[in-house]
Amino acid sequence: MTTPRTITPTHLISELEFSTxxxxxxxxxxxxKVNTKVTLRWNIKDSLIxxxxxxxxxxxxxxxxxxxxxxxxxxxxxxxxQSQNKEEAVRKLNDLLKKAFAKRKKRKPTKPSKGAVxxxxxxxxxHSEKKKxxxxxx
Numbered sequence: 508m509t510t511p512r513t514i515t516p517t518h519l520i521s522e523l524e525f526s527t528x529x530x531x532x533x534x535x536x537x538x539x540k541v542n543t544k545v546t547l548r549w550n551i552k553d554s555l556i557x558x559x560x561x562x563x564x565x566x567x568x569x570x571x572x573x574x575x576x577x578x579x580x581x582x583x584x585x586x587x588x589q590s591q592n593k594e595e596a597v598r599k600l601n602d603l604l605k606k607a608f609a610k611r612k613k614r615k616p617t618k619p620s621k622g623a624v625x626x627x628x629x630x631x632x633x634h635s636e637k638k639k640x641x642x643x644x645x
Contacts, residue, residue, distance in 0.1 A: 514604055516597045518556055523600075524548040525593060530584040537587075544584035545592040547600060552577035561608075568607045579603075 516523065530544035537543075551557070551565050551573070566577065573579055581603070583595035619627075 514557070514561070514608065516600050516604075519549065519554070519600075522549055522554055522556065523597075525596070527589055530592070541589075543587065543589050543592055544582060545589060545596050547579075547581040547583075547593075547596040549579045549600070550577055551579055565604075565607055569603065572603075 524547070526546045526548065527542040528544045528546065529539065529542055551562055551569070554562060557565070566573070569579060579600075581596050581599045583592040583599065586592045586595060
């Protein structure tokens with residue numbers, strides 16, 4: 508990617524598919540009657556908004572969360588209402604996208620300072636001398 512761009516669920520809303528089912532979460536008597544669980548489905552391979560590089564990156568980083576068709580499934584069922592669960596699923600998608608597109612910092616190799624090296628070698632030398640004096644003559 509030449510220029511980094513932020514992709515949010517608001518950009519993708521036309522490509523997201525929501526389905527509902529019965530939830531196992533809180534809801535009292537309604538838990539067995541009302542479909543409050545929301546499952547978000549998004550096909551990354553067929554996305555028109557993403558570039559090829561972005562698709563490849565997402566397919567690579569989210570490979571364990573995808574179906575064989577390339578669909579990303581996210582479900583939310585912790586809230587009592589369908590609308591809150593829908594918002595929660597969209598928030599989870601947003602978090603996944605942020606994490607997938609985040610650049611990792613390059614590790615800077617470090618080395619101990621000259622003083623630390625000299626101190627370590629000095630301690631090592633003193634320890635070996637101490638062990639040498641402990642050895643008895645046979």
